[in-house]
Amino acid sequence: MEYLLSVEEVLPLSEHVFRDMGYHEDQIEGYFAALVDTEHAQAKSLIVPRGLYVEYELEALSRNDGYFLIGGKEFYPGKRILARLAAARSIIVFACTIGNEIGVRIRSLVKQGSSVETYMLDSIASLAADNVAEAVQRIAEKRASARGLGCTERFSPGYCGWPVSAQKTLFSLLPPKPCGISLNASSMMVPEKSVSGIFGVGPGMKRLAYGCDDCKIEDCPARRRMT
Numbered sequence: 001m002e003y004l005l006s007v008e009e010v011l012p013l014s015e016h017v018f019r020d021m022g023y024h025e026d027q028i029e030g031y032f033a034a035l036v037d038t039e040h041a042q043a044k045s046l047i048v049p050r051g052l053y054v055e056y057e058l059e060a061l062s063r064n065d066g067y068f069l070i071g072g073k074e075f076y077p078g079k080r081i082l083a084r085l086a087a088a089r090s091i092i093v094f095a096c097t098i099g100n101e102i103g104v105r106i107r108s109l110v111k112q113g114s115s116v117e118t119y120m121l122d123s124i125a126s127l128a129a130d131n132v133a134e135a136v137q138r139i140a141e142k143r144a145s146a147r148g149l150g151c152t153e154r155f156s157p158g159y160c161g162w163p164v165s166a167q168k169t170l171f172s173l174l175p176p177k178p179c180g181i182s183l184n185a186s187s188m189m190v191p192e193k194s195v196s197g198i199f200g201v202g203p204g205m206k207r208l209a210y211g212c213d214d215c216k217i218e219d220c221p222a223r224r225r226m227t
Contacts, residue, residue: 002179005049005135010098012127014040020123032116039120046105047128050179051096051136055201058088071173075198078161084152084208088200092140092151093170095178096132097194098125125193133195140201150205156197157187160210164188170196 012020017036018028028036056070063082067074070091085091102125109118133154141151158164167187171178174196181194189196 002050002052003136003139005051005132007044007047007049009135010049010128010131011040011044011047012124012131016127017120017123020127021119035116036120036124039117039124042105043102043121043124043128046099046102047125048099048101049096049128049132049135050099051094051132052174052178053092053094053136053140054174055090055092055140056173057090058085058200061086061088073169073173075166075169076163077155077157077166080160081155081162084155085198085200088152088202088205089149090201091198092137092201093173093196093198094133094136094140094154095171095174095181095194095196096129096136097179097181097189097191098128098132099180099193100191103191103193129193129195133197137199140199144201149201149203151207152200152205153207153210154197154199156195167196170198 014033014036017040018024018033023032059069059072061068061082063079063086066079066082067076068082068085068091069075070093102121106118106122106125109121137151137154144151155162157166157170164187167183167189171183179194180191181196182190184190
């Protein structure tokens with residue numbers, strides 16, 4: 001089932017945008033604060049949040065061989081993710097997006113040379129896409145809780161050492177063009193402000209911190225947001 005979410009539910013708060021840009025709310029200059037408000041309003045008119053998920057029985061998982069199996073498909077996400085999924089009964093595969101229009105606006109700003117506005121709108125869009133993923137997981141968590149089960153944190157190809165090429169296999173377990181999302185030749189999602197991935201479901205499972213401090217991947221977007 002595809003979920004259509006409200007823009008208000010996923011639009012990030014201004015203070016979250018400031019933090020994502022590397023500012024504390026009380027440190028940002030009035031001029032830039034006003035620009036954020038302008039781009040925030042622009043984003044609200046452009047975002048179309050949609051998401052879906054499919055739950056698969058965990059058929060096999062081998063930490064020694066480095067893979068797990070769902071829907072007859074093998075995934076090799078790395079030791080960190082496998083360790084978190086080892087006790088799962090099932091795996092949820094999800095995809096979500098905020099649509100294409102905001103990406104069109106961002107590219108238009110780039111062509112105009114409006115670097116500050118581009119940076120702000122891109123930050124808002126990225127945070128909104130993450131919020132859609134969060135909203136989809138909360139729906140799944142509510143249903144899992146009714147069965148006495150919990151969920152792990154989300155994992156996406158391209159993070160935690162999981163190759164982005166896994167997107168092709170991941171998307172083979174979703175409906176065709178889920179939420180209007182497709183993959184290009186480099187396994188990147190179109191629209192670009194989209195999120196896909198997995199999380200585990202099982203007894204006693206709960207979300208944990210990602211442990212970015214111990215990760216050796218220096219150019220990870222999640223790490224950049226922490227600094």
